[in-house]
Amino acid sequence: MNASAPHAHLMQPQLTPRPLPAEMLEALKARFGAQRCSTALAVREQHGRDESVFDVPPPEVVVYAESSEEVAFVVALAQRHRVPVIPYGAGSSLEGHLLAVQGGVSLDLSRMNKILRVNAEDLTVTVQAGVTRNQLNAEIRHQGLFFPIDPGADASLGGMAATRASGTNAVRYGTMRENVLALAVVTPQGELIQTGTRARKSSAGYDLSRLYIGSEGTLGVICELTLKLYPLPEAISAAVCFFPSIDAAVQATIQIIQIGVPIARCELLDANAVRAVNAHDRLGLREAPMLLMEFHGSEAGVAEQAGTVQEVAREFGGEDFDWATTPEARTKLWTARHHAYLSGLQMRPGCRAVTTDTCVPISRLAESINESVREVQEAGLPYFIVGHVGDGNFHLAYLIDPNVPAERETAERLSAQMVQRALRLEGTCTGEHGVGLHKQGFLLDEAGEGAVEVMRSLKRALDPHNIMNPGKIFTL
Incomplete structure (x- = not known):
């Protein structure tokens, strides 16, 4: 860290749009139809604005996915055409995470909102990424359980993992980092991989779950999560x-x-x-x-x-x-x-x-x-x-x-x-x-050039064509 010589604060994002080929748009329309593949300005603007102060042109198309396989289809197609993909949950981010600074596809996961498996005896649950924290707690409350991570907004759990969210209960229960056991992630190549298990601990290889938690959609699309649950307190x-x-x-x-x-x-x-x-x-x-x-x-x-x-x-x-x-x-x-x-x-x-x-x-x-x-x-x-x-x-x-x-x-x-x-x-x-x-300049101040370059190296290795939420966290 070099606090005496801070890096310039990013006042306005650099816009470098990449074209969306007609061939790709046609393929998306053929797979998803007009109801789930929209180029309407109102829909695009809804997905091109968050709670930050930045004003950025909207994405070129919005696609509503309903399964991990559909996410994989979109990402593989984008990889083939070198088109950006911006995962979208509830749109409640504050630092410009979902803005389409390089154009591309806003991939809306809000319809992936199924609670797949509650294992009450193990205090775990597996959900799709579009499930919100309020939805989950309403579902499991009758079993005497709750999920404590509470960032305030009724955010999607996939988005909460992607930003390593925490909130009002973190002083006792920790953050998303401590409460995610496993993930299903679509890589930039369009492959669906699993990270982690329902076991409470593991020393098997690299901790890929922690790599994706906090990656802000720059390394892949989180599609499913296995989370820790807690008994509702007696009082x-x-x-x-x-x-x-x-x-x-x-x-x-x-x-x-x-x-x-x-x-x-x-x-x-x-x-x-x-x-x-x-x-x-x-x-x-x-x-x-x-x-x-x-x-x-x-x-x-x-x-x-x-x-x-x-x-x-x-x-x-x-x-x-x-x-x-x-x-x-x-x-x-x-x-x-x-x-x-x-x-x-x-x-x-x-x-x-x-x-x-x-x-x-x-x-x-x-x-x-x-x-x-x-x-x-x-x-x-x-x-x-x-x-x-x-x-x-x-x-x-x-x-x-x-x-x-x-x-x-x-x-x-x-x-x-x-x-x-x-x-x-x-x-x-x-x-x-x-x-x-x-906060890209601030990340450099905090972590230093060497650590940020390690992050860049991971990004280049996993996403060589820089299609996953490009322009966020750091510039390549």
């Missing part, structure tokens, strides 16, 4: 607590983690975020920095955890503890938390958000957040903060007028400063959003 309790400052809330969080409380969720909302969810969800919460926490375990264990946390919070000025012990009350709070991003956008109608997430060692979290807040307040941009602060990860959204270039430039400058600070504190440029288009 669940959630609480909100308000603090006199962000620093006090973060210091309380650090203390909670350092003394070993096995808290399941520990989310920070700053006063701006609380104000936004109040307006959106009509909650009436006190508009001050807030921790939203959840405890899982036995009745006695949850009570003990909650009591310890309440004592720690009071040491840092925490007050107005409000407990939500019924499913309805908890759902109301967590729904509001998941709406925080969209609620925040409504604070400034017509705005776009430049959203940055970083993750640092928990002991450095207060420093990272405090400096970021000071900088954005001095700059005068509207903003809000939400964070999975239990594992040192927070998100800062700068709300900009898309018609005022100076605001975009200010937001990008603040974003760069925030990331460089995280790197100086021995953290990462992205805790869960991924690299996509937006």
Whole structure:
């Protein structure tokens, strides 16, 4: 890492469209028909826009696959014609992952939404890539099981694996990296391969599953996943607590983690975020920095955890503890938390958000957040903060007028400063959003030229014609 000489932040992606031959388009139409192979502008634009600030021309065609074999057909055809393929799940990415910077095919996997096999006795499930986390949890809840990875949006599980997603439960249950046992992947050559098994561990050869998790669609298309499941806790309790400052809330969080409380969720909302969810969800919460926490375990264990946390919070000025012990009350709070991003956008109608997430060692979290807040307040941009602060990860959204270039430039400058600070504190440029288009320069700062060149070497070896989601993570 060379934090003293950061690489240029990518302000706008380089567009190098590759033609889609008529022969390939005809082959796609013949296989999928007009209902599942669309060149309609409205459909293409839907698949050519995510939650990032980039404006990029849409893909040339959208294909809806319904099986791994159909994915393999599309990829093999694209390989033959050297045409880009961009896997598409729910379209909820934030860093430009699904944008067609080189044109090509948007391969929509949302119709691959079957839960293939639940092995309750082994706490595993196998699903198609288009299954969403809410769909999975609704299906397995009656068996007393749940899948804990919760990035907020109702993302597809294939997309969550591709971006190595995590979210509100990561402090206790880990990320997608720790919860995927096996994958079925279509390689850039159009071959369907299996990585891993349902066994909880293995030392058999290279760990290919981990190679594809976090690859952002640049090495292949994830079609099926085998995931770990967990028993629904005997008792669940959630609480909100308000603090006199962000620093006090973060210091309380650090203390909670350092003394070993096995808290399941520990989310920070700053006063701006609380104000936004109040307006959106009509909650009436006190508009001050807030921790939203959840405890899982036995009745006695949850009570003990909650009591310890309440004592720690009071040491840092925490007050107005409000407990939500019924499913309805908890759902109301967590729904509001998941709406925080969209609620925040409504604070400034017509705005776009430049959203940055970083993750640092928990002991450095207060420093990272405090400096970021000071900088954005001095700059005068509207903003809000939400964070999975239990594992040192927070998100800062700068709300900009898309018609005022100076605001975009200010937001990008603040974003760069925030990331460089995280790197100086021995953290990462992205805790869960991924690299996509937006953080390629930051990846170089974090990993160094040598490590990124190893990544490029893997990409060239597995995808020599660069058809899989080209232009993302790094440039070749």
